[in-house]
Amino acid sequence: MLARLVKSPPLEIVFADGSHRMVGAGDKPALTMRIMDRPTELKLALNPELALGEAVMDGRIVVEQGSVYDLLDMLVAGLHVQTPSAWVQTLGRARTAVRRFSQNNTPAWARRNVARHYDLKADFFKLFLDEDMQYSCAFFERPDIPLEQAQATKKHRLIAKLAVEPGQRVLDIGSGWGGLGLSIARETGATVKGITLSTEQLAIAQERAVAANLPVEFKLEDYRHTAGPFDRIISVGMFEHVGVGYYRTYFRKISELLTQDGVALVHTIGRTTPPGATNPFIAKYIFPGGYIPALSEVTAAIEQEGLIITDVEVLRLHYAETLKAWRERFLARRAEAVAMYDERFARMWEFYLAASEASFRHNDLVVFQLQLAKTFDTLPVTRGYMEK
Known part of the structure; x- marks a missing residue:
């Protein structure tokens, strides 16, 4: 999901099991984001618009290199030029349907x-x-x-x-x-x-x-x-x-x-x-x-x-x-x-x-x-x- 959004500079993700993944173009990451537990990984995949904010708020996602704004600036800029996934579009239609x-x-x-x-x-x-x-x-x-x-x-x-x-x-x-x-x-x-x-x-x-x-x-x-x-x-x-x-x-x-x-x-x-x-x-x-x-x-x-x-x-x-x-x-x-x-x-x-x-x-x-x-x-x- 993040690979679709991040183009340049690169973002390093540290997962709950300690493994690393680099997304975006370049050799050295401008930002490093650590996900603290496995349930957060699943929530991010299923409902990213809600889960990201909740995880940052609860300390389950920590930006170790860079700032929260740097991370969001990168992701929102990517969203602007990238068509959301079919699942995210489905969630958006569901929210629109019940908005009244x-x-x-x-x-x-x-x-x-x-x-x-x-x-x-x-x-x-x-x-x-x-x-x-x-x-x-x-x-x-x-x-x-x-x-x-x-x-x-x-x-x-x-x-x-x-x-x-x-x-x-x-x-x-x-x-x-x-x-x-x-x-x-x-x-x-x-x-x-x-x-x-x-x-x-x-x-x-x-x-x-x-x-x-x-x-x-x-x-x-x-x-x-x-x-x-x-x-x-x-x-x-x-x-x-x-x-x-x-x-x-x-x-x-x-x-x-x-x-x-x-x-x-x-x-x-x-x-x-x-x-x-x-x-x-x-x-x-x-x-x-x-x-x-x-x-x-x-x-x-x-x-x-x-x-x-x-x-x-x-x-x-x-x-x-x-x-x-x-x-x-x-x-x-x-x-x-x-x-x-x-x-x-x-x-x-x-x-x-x-x-x-x-x-x-x-x-x-x-x-x-x-x-x-x-x-x-x-x-x-x-x-x-x-x-x-």
């Missing part, structure tokens, strides 16, 4: 799923996020700019696309720790309501709103229960948690909440390939109930609910650079993560950040920004206002 069940994000299940990830200690996220705690794709005008600058640029571009005017009412669906909502109010003079399902995020967002003394309120609220109207609606990094069975519900609610001359902006991770299923490791350990949509799935739901797509932008490689910054910051303070939780948790997060970066760098993942309106003449007909 696994993404049954009723209000109660959505709250539970959010708690699994976003209700981790805020001090943990502070280990690797920027000071404003932006937990979504930044905008890198150059790869070498600081993360803080890239996140500030991202927020500025989002606010410009919304074309917010003073005094307008803005809804932030999935408001996180409050940074974007506070920036909107500060930069535009609008009144902002942010909603989240994370109690940990809500507490910090509310503290920040009081300290900033801005017209911003944050509530623990499901988007399906929100009352409007709003002149502007923004959602950043939340749509991935809606679930394919609720896409029409989500856009129907946006249409219901939006004024006739209103504007909505949805920023979401997306895939450039046809609809599929969530990676099993991510679904089990990182984002239960989550799914990265194909653009075709999103636009179909938008069209069915009577909204007009007024602009689409695809951000390529920006999330790879964002994740690189997060991963490097996380590794620099990894000992603190272990102290907060444990070694297994730290290995899980290192794998998650590394796998995500490699996927955005080599595979089919991008970020979609979709601007929506109800009428054709709501916004200027050229994009100059977005560049302010």
Whole structure:
């Protein structure tokens, strides 16, 4: 299986019985991976997408030369140019067939799923996020700019696309720790309501709103229960948690909440390939109930609910650079993560950040920004206002 993925430089595998195998072209291995026991070998063969992450997390696979990121970068790059085996394709079709069940994000299940990830200690996220705690794709005008600058640029571009005017009412669906909502109010003079399902995020967002003394309120609220109207609606990094069975519900609610001359902006991770299923490791350990949509799935739901797509932008490689910054910051303070939780948790997060970066760098993942309106003449007909 590994021989199909690894081309150059070579990878050395040390098996549980002590035997060695070299795959890929070259004389000296750039990486050495040790498999600690025979059951792990079998699991890797039967369900590699889940078993690799679990084995790294449990210490049953150890990268002895190189890093976890180096290994995943090599494997994901190989996956991008190599057709998956028939067995892996079969597993993917099976996961796709049951995805509506696994993404049954009723209000109660959505709250539970959010708690699994976003209700981790805020001090943990502070280990690797920027000071404003932006937990979504930044905008890198150059790869070498600081993360803080890239996140500030991202927020500025989002606010410009919304074309917010003073005094307008803005809804932030999935408001996180409050940074974007506070920036909107500060930069535009609008009144902002942010909603989240994370109690940990809500507490910090509310503290920040009081300290900033801005017209911003944050509530623990499901988007399906929100009352409007709003002149502007923004959602950043939340749509991935809606679930394919609720896409029409989500856009129907946006249409219901939006004024006739209103504007909505949805920023979401997306895939450039046809609809599929969530990676099993991510679904089990990182984002239960989550799914990265194909653009075709999103636009179909938008069209069915009577909204007009007024602009689409695809951000390529920006999330790879964002994740690189997060991963490097996380590794620099990894000992603190272990102290907060444990070694297994730290290995899980290192794998998650590394796998995500490699996927955005080599595979089919991008970020979609979709601007929506109800009428054709709501916004200027050229994009100059977005560049302010």
